[in-house]
Amino acid sequence: MHCAEAKIQCHLCETTDPPLHCDICDIYLCKKCVGEHFTDVSKEHKVVQIEQKGSTSICQKHFQNICYLFCEQCDIPICTLCVHAGEHLGHIQVNIKWKTIETLKEPLQRDLKELKESIYPKYKKIASGIPIQKAGLKENSQKFTSAIEQHGEKLHREIDDIISELKSDFLEMDSKCEDVLSKQEDEITRTISKIKQAIADLEIVINSDDVAIVSTYRSRNAEFRKLPPKLMVSLASFTPLEANKKQILKQLGYLSVLSFNKEEHGDIKDSPDDESSPLDRKLIDEPNIITDINAKHGDGELRGVACLTDAQIWTCGQDNILRLYSLQGGILRSIQTRSGNHPSDIAVTRNGELVYTDYIDRTINIVKNENVETLIRLVNWKPLRVCCTSSGELLVVVDSDDGKQTKVVSYIGSTEKQSIQYDESGKPLYSPGGMKYITENRNQDICVTDEKAQAVVVVNRAGKSRFTYTTLPNPPEGGFHPYGIATDSQSRILTAVYDTIFVRIHILDKDGQFLRYIDNCDLDVPSVLCTDGRDNLVVAASRTKNVKKVQYCM
Missing domain, CATH: 3.30.160 (Double Stranded RNA Binding Domain)
Structure with missing residues (x-):
């Protein structure tokens, strides 16, 4: 057939x-x-x-x-x-x-209904957002390409102005030199004229037989024996400095690191009909402790915590071992510091690599696989606290060797990108020395707690002052002492504050306005903080070495 x-x-x-x-x-x-x-x-x-x-x-x-x-x-x-x-x-x-x-067709009908009424519309919604992102990408590209070109034109104008000034200075120097030479030339010409006249007068006397004329002769040779000084002219010259790409980039500017962050939509079956964005997470009235583990770090204090995942937490203390804990309290990994010194602070990069600072060794180190590599070695400065930014940079609080200066330095890899030390009026943003903690907000503000200055200092990405939080109108007895600091998906700022009675967490909005306290965590001082991917707060009590995960929003 x-x-x-x-x-x-x-x-x-x-x-x-x-x-x-x-x-x-x-x-x-x-x-x-x-x-x-x-x-x-x-x-x-x-x-x-x-x-x-x-x-x-x-x-x-x-x-x-x-x-x-x-x-x-x-x-x-x-x-x-x-x-x-x-x-x-x-x-x-x-x-x-x-x-x-x-x-038999009932489950098929249910599948069809879910596909048509839930899954398909959500995929369409996600797909419809991509052209908007592309349009935003194009607009952003045009905006910053134009900004780069304008900046380049500005630098070209400045270079042209500098070249014009150099040429003008060179011509002025030439003119001055020519004036000096001309003046000397005129003086010598006049002297030569006098010498010629003296020769002529003397020849007349020699050729005369008149006793009176010969006897009245007065020699002028002594007047001409002292020769004029020889003018040594050092001609102006131009010494071009060798163009160094890194130095030029420092003057020209940097591009931020390209990053792709995936925000999971979750399983449609598990999500409510009205999907809420992480930005809609509200503070809850009664924060609760999800987990409480004890981090073993010898007899010293706990110095830093950093979330690797929602279920794994890196810790460091006053020994030379970095430890990765599960939420059940088990140690998953242990890494020894390269120098054998205890670390000052730790952070986790976007790629999940551990970074730690070594104050004594003046280094910033990164753990890749099981190997510790020195990323940056400082000169005349010592690294304290560190955090990783959303763009892949490192922000490091550093102290000068003499303890008289403190600043925040931004690094791309091992290259210094920016140094933040002074406000618009030239005054230091941070007090010298003392305890400080650092984090980056979701809106890219740089937030630093300055315990010595009793303030939380916040600057924007360019290093310009945004605000300084120094507690509520009625400060607590004994002063305001902020320690650990963290931020969440809504750009809220959380800082652990000691007021001589107990430690509690101050929650601020992105503009520094006080929102509320978290004060039921039974903390000691000082305390270090970080947040996980679900906006749970990880609080590490330095002295007891208890690490608690606290749910404070939903």
């Missing part, structure tokens, strides 16, 4: 257009041949009208057997052999005729 033009024939007598079909044997039959077909007793047969072809349920395990029952637990048709084999013992089995096609 060939494709669509072939006609259906009875399997036994080849009569065309037979009205019947055996679903078990998958053959066509005419009415006369049905009886002959049933003579094959090696298997069951189910002959139906051709319009009902395929309506018979065939057992998927015992092929060629008809399914007369339906197992409710397994949700499949079964045959008598399945029952006799005891495979569905204790299961509810119903006559398959009761299980109508409409009943």
Whole structure:
């Protein structure tokens, strides 16, 4: 038979257009041949009208057997052999005729409804946002390409002005030199004229026989014996400095590191109909402690915490071991510092690599796989606290060797990008020395707690002052002493504050306005903070070395 033009024939007598079909044997039959077909007793047969072809349920395990029952637990048709084999013992089995096609289609209808009303619209919504992102990308590209070109033109103008000034200075120096030489030339010319006159006068006297003329001669040679000084001219010259790309980049500016952050939408089945953005997470009235573990770091204090994942936390203390804990308190990894010194602080990069500062060794180090590599070695400065930014940079609080200066330095890899030390009026932003903690807000503000100055100092990405938080209108007795600091997905700022009675967490909005306290965590002083990907607060009590995860928003 060939494709669509072939006609259906009875399997036994080849009569065309037979009205019947055996679903078990998958053959066509005419009415006369049905009886002959049933003579094959090696298997069951189910002959139906051709319009009902395929309506018979065939057992998927015992092929060629008809399914007369339906197992409710397994949700499949079964045959008598399945029952006799005891495979569905204790299961509810119903006559398959009761299980109508409409009943079997119910889950299909539910799937169709979910696909059409929930899954498909959400995918469409996500897809519709991509052209907007592309348009924003194009607009951003045009904006910053134009800014780069304008900056380049400005620098070119400044360079042209500098070149013009250099040329003008050079010509002025040439002119001064020429004036000096011309003046000396005029003086020598006048002297030569006097010498010529003296020669002529003396020749007249020598050629005269008049005693009176000869006796009145007065020598002028002494006047001319002292020769004029030889003017040594040091000609102006230009020494070009070798162009260094890194130095030029420091003057020109930097591009931030390109980053791609995936914000998971989650399982549609587990999400509410009105999906809420992480930016909609509200503060809850009664924060609660999700987990509480003890981090073992010898006899000293706990110095830093950093979330690797929502279930794994790096810690460091006053020993030379960095430890990765699970939320159950088990130690998953241990890394020894390169120098053997205790670390000052730790942070986790976007790639999940651990970074730590070594105050004594003046280094900033990174852990790649199981190896510790020195990323930066400072000169005349010592690194204290560190954090990783959303763009992949490192922000480091550093102290000068003499302890009289403190600043924040931004690094791209091992290259210094920016130094933040003074405000617009030239005054130091941070007090020298003392305890400080640092983090970057979601809006890219740089937030530093300055315990010595009793303030939280916040500057924007360019290092310009945004605000300084120095507690509420009625400061606590004993002063305001901020220590650890963290931020969340809503750009809220959380800082652990000691007020001589107990430690509590101050929550501020992105503009420094006080929102509320978290004061039921039983903390000691000082305390270090970080947040995980779900906006849970990780609080590490320095002295007791208890690490607690606190839910404060929903």
